[in-house]
Amino acid sequence: MSLSLENLTCNCDHGSTDEEKYALIGQMIDAYKDKEGSLIQVLHAAQEIYGYLPLELQKFIALRMNKPLSEVNGVVSFYSFFSTKERGEHTIHVCMGTACYVRGAQKLVEALEDKLGVAVGEVTPDKKFTLDVARCIGACGLAPAVMVDNDVHRQVQPSGIDAMLKQY
Amino acid sequence: MAKINDKYDLSRIKYNYRSEMGRYEHHIYFCAGAGCISCGCADVARGVKESLDELGLNDKVKMIETGCIGLCSLGPVMLVMPERIFYVGLSPKNIGKVIKTHFVDGQIAKNYCYQDLKTKEYIPCIDDIPFYKDQVRIALQGCGTTEFDKIEAYIATGGYATLHKAITEMTPQEVIDEVKNSVLRGRGGGGFPTGVKWQAGHDAVADQKYIVCNADEGDPGAFMDRSIIEGTPHKLIEGIILGGYAIGATKGYVYIRAEYPIAVNRLSKAIDQARAMGLLDEPLFGTDFQFSLEIRIGAGAFVCGEETSLMESIEGHRGEPRQKPPLPFQAGLFGKPTIINNVETFANIPYIIKHGAEGYTRYGRVGAHGTKVFALAGDIVNAGIIEVPIGMPMRNIIENIGGGLIGGKEFKAAQVGGPSGGCITAADIDVPMDYSELIAKGAMMGSGGLIAMSTDTCMVDTARFFMDFVQDESCGKCVACRIGTKRMLEILQRITKGEGKKDDIDRLLELGAVVKDTAMCGLGQTAPNPILSTIRYFRDEYEAHIFDHRCPAGRCQALTVFEIDPQTCIGCTRCKKHCPTLAITGELKHAHVVDPALCIGCGACYSSCPVDAIHPTKREEN
Ligand SMILES: Cc1cc2nc3c(=O)[nH]c(=O)nc-3n(C[C@H](O)[C@H](O)[C@H](O)COP(=O)(O)O)c2cc1C
Ligand code: FES
Numbered sequence: 165m166s167l168s169l170e171n172l173t174c175n176c177d178h179g180s181t182d183e184e185k186y187a188l189i190g191q192m193i194d195a196y197k198d199k200e201g202s203l204i205q206v207l208h209a210a211q212e213i214y215g216y217l218p219l220e221l222q223k224f225i226a227l228r229m230n231k232p233l234s235e236v237n238g239v240v241s242f243y244s245f246f247s248t249k250e251r252g253e254h255t256i257h258v259c260m261g262t263a264c265y266v267r268g269a270q271k272l273v274e275a276l277e278d279k280l281g282v283a284v285g286e287v288t289p290d291k292k293f294t295l296d297v298a299r300c301i302g303a304c305g306l307a308p309a310v311m312v313d314n315d316v317h318r319q320v321q322p323s324g325i326d327a328m329l330k331q332y
Numbered sequence: 333m334a335k336i337n338d339k340y341d342l343s344r345i346k347y348n349y350r351s352e353m354g355r356y357e358h359h360i361y362f363c364a365g366a367g368c369i370s371c372g373c374a375d376v377a378r379g380v381k382e383s384l385d386e387l388g389l390n391d392k393v394k395m396i397e398t399g400c401i402g403l404c405s406l407g408p409v410m411l412v413m414p415e416r417i418f419y420v421g422l423s424p425k426n427i428g429k430v431i432k433t434h435f436v437d438g439q440i441a442k443n444y445c446y447q448d449l450k451t452k453e454y455i456p457c458i459d460d461i462p463f464y465k466d467q468v469r470i471a472l473q474g475c476g477t478t479e480f481d482k483i484e485a486y487i488a489t490g491g492y493a494t495l496h497k498a499i500t501e502m503t504p505q506e507v508i509d510e511v512k513n514s515v516l517r518g519r520g521g522g523g524f525p526t527g528v529k530w531q532a533g534h535d536a537v538a539d540q541k542y543i544v545c546n547a548d549e550g551d552p553g554a555f556m557d558r559s560i561i562e563g564t565p566h567k568l569i570e571g572i573i574l575g576g577y578a579i580g581a582t583k584g585y586v587y588i589r590a591e592y593p594i595a596v597n598r599l600s601k602a603i604d605q606a607r608a609m610g611l612l613d614e615p616l617f618g619t620d621f622q623f624s625l626e627i628r629i630g631a632g633a634f635v636c637g638e639e640t641s642l643m644e645s646i647e648g649h650r651g652e653p654r655q656k657p658p659l660p661f662q663a664g665l666f667g668k669p670t671i672i673n674n675v676e677t678f679a680n681i682p683y684i685i686k687h688g689a690e691g692y693t694r695y696g697r698v699g700a701h702g703t704k705v706f707a708l709a710g711d712i713v714n715a716g717i718i719e720v721p722i723g724m725p726m727r728n729i730i731e732n733i734g735g736g737l738i739g740g741k742e743f744k745a746a747q748v749g750g751p752s753g754g755c756i757t758a759a760d761i762d763v764p765m766d767y768s769e770l771i772a773k774g775a776m777m778g779s780g781g782l783i784a785m786s787t788d789t790c791m792v793d794t795a796r797f798f799m800d801f802v803q804d805e806s807c808g809k810c811v812a813c814r815i816g817t818k819r820m821l822e823i824l825q826r827i828t829k830g831e832g833k834k835d836d837i838d839r840l841l842e843l844g845a846v847v848k849d850t851a852m853c854g855l856g857q858t859a860p861n862p863i864l865s866t867i868r869y870f871r872d873e874y875e876a877h878i879f880d881h882r883c884p885a886g887r888c889q890a891l892t893v894f895e896i897d898p899q900t901c902i903g904c905t906r907c908k909k910h911c912p913t914l915a916i917t918g919e920l921k922h923a924h925v926v927d928p929a930l931c932i933g934c935g936a937c938y939s940s941c942p943v944d945a946i947h948p949t950k951r952e953e954n
Contacts, residue, residue, distance in 0.1 A: 200647070200648075200666060201628075201646055201647035201648035201649075201666075202648060203648035203649075204628070204629070204630075204631055204645065204648050205628065205629065205648075207631070208590065208629055208631065235649075238649075238650050239648070239649065239650055242633065242650040242651065242652075242807075243630075243631030243632050243633050243651070244631070244632035244633065245590050245630075245631040245632035246631060246632075260552075261552030261553050262551075262552045262553030262709075262710070262747060262750065262781065262783050262797070262798075263552075263553040263709035263710055263715075263783055265797055266709075266710045266711060266783060266785055266789060266794075267710070267711070268939075271934070271936075298591065299550075299552045299591075299632075299634065299801065299805075300550075300551070300552035300553055300554070300555075300591070301591050302366065302549070302554075302555035302558045302591065302592060303366065303367060303370055303404075303555070304553050304554070304555050304707055304709035304715065304781075305367050305404025305405050305555070305707075305708075305709060305715035305716045305717075306367055306370060306371070306404060306405065306407075306715070307709060307710075307715070309370070314593055315370070316366065316369070316370030317370065318367075318370050318371055
């Protein structure tokens, strides 16, 4: 099996049990062994496979990569892309970049918080959605933009939220 | 795939691709840039294919998918060649009709062409559209007009021939001299002359050197680099290899942000193609120069766009800046001499080597030659990606290319240079877009984000927005930035809530000066700029918030209530339906009223009113 950067966003089934997922992550680490400075890339892959990066998993990665846990944890906590909390099935990123902010993204966030009944950074009780904000997703021409998983929704208005969520 | 060993192989590929394409009478360049993808261009593309099948046009018309053609706000779009007719706002519903009208009836489906909002006229030919007329495309050349996922398509436009010329006919020093003479300045924000940087890289002595492409594009509100990578990934690769050859680096990295999955995907495919053809990881064109290129994906930290943090991040660490000196060209990535350039900088290199420095200096102005790509966004009609000669007056960009402000609103200011930059006001709208002219106005060229703001925008709130951003993104390594940005944010939050104190403006100026002088890296050193610039030009707005408890733009909720002008109100009830707190009362066809005690100043009524009868006013304290 070839594991590489391109597979990072794959949609295949990464195995269902924790053991299978850990085994896959282990393989991934071995594949990166000879590359200098690959910790961040390994964490990306691990998050893709496991969904998030709980402390247990960070320990596993640290051990397998022969690095102190403090180093792994330091990196995980530095970058906003890594999450140590379980995430919903889908992640909603409301863009709060300049272009989207100027076009009313703040209202959109409030409307989504209202609609989903959770604050930014939280998961809905049915574990369906995580609500998050992003710093410019590069769709500024379509502001305000919302990214649900990897799909970008353009010019979303508070009134269009229902239609958008229904697709998931 | 056959390997490329010499220029004859390149010519052969070019000839084959061109004759394959030449079999068709028409080509459809179908925009598959990320903007258009998010407007459902895949369904429309399917519609094009189905229509071509149905109408039996497959021998006559060839559709190719290209990168972003620039006019993102009107997507999905397509360009029909050779007649250069541009169709916008396509959908699965109208695409069949457009295809039939154009290719079967032989007529232009005019109603689906670009419409000038002022004259109401339809403009079918892309060259006549004001958005494109004044542009000069060098870094964006081929973006929107070549197949992004075929190396053959790039070679057919002359791609990699420049690399061949440089490697077989020029010494590294000659390459550097050409770049020096072009006076190309870095497009990532700093504006440092690229040739001078490369000379330093070239002169550094080491067993291993690196060249790094900065594709972190952290400025929120900018998407130029993404468009270049997605539209012409091979041009970037060619530019990086040329840089590697010039400075003597055999290994390169592209550091790209995780928020750009499509760009990552297209670039890694392009790297695979180049490798399969022998352009990477093998001696190039029979010489002994060989180069390898690897992608590193970021993980969401603005500071990683700063070059020393970026190197930390590539090494797999927390992206905290390093103390300079040593400069990267002395001891950079893994302690080796390293040269870092921005995506757009590299994208200019093949053109400069191909056409020589004279070809490039034809554009722009003394001290800053060539062109600059801008991402136009905000309250502007034609939001998208543009490339113009350096020195073009901003008015031309906002009014002609951008088509003015949405809804005919009045221009108040443009934020240039993102969180490190400043604003250019309506009074200065004729400023030439040039490094030094922008600095003189308290803004900066930055990486090219240009956000147009209408009179509905509160400048204090805008400053708060940027401070919120940098405060959140400050890595925390140095005290000035970590604590200074936090204090400045607190003051701004206070002011926008109507709780400002009388010496807050002075305190912001003082704090700003300290952070600017003492922060460790560019993030902190430039963080106060949006505040300093808005105080310079909009001090009255700050004072209105602090002393009158009034937000002139009606944006700061805590300070605003809305009021309906009974003379203008037509009683359509729309505002009543939109009001979240039931603060509006009134009967159909009768003037409505807002109850100031219930109004929370959200502005939902304001944006729903069809006749502009609603205005923000000052909230009276009780
Ligand atoms: C906080 C901060 C963020 C930056 N972000 C970027 C970025 O996203 N992209 C970029 O090319 N340069 C960025 N830069 C500038 C880089 O440090 C560096 O100057 C640039 O990549 C050099 O390339 P150039 O000479 O081709 O412009 C940033 C600088 C700072 C201080
Ligand atoms: S600011 Fe929202 S996509 Fe750029």
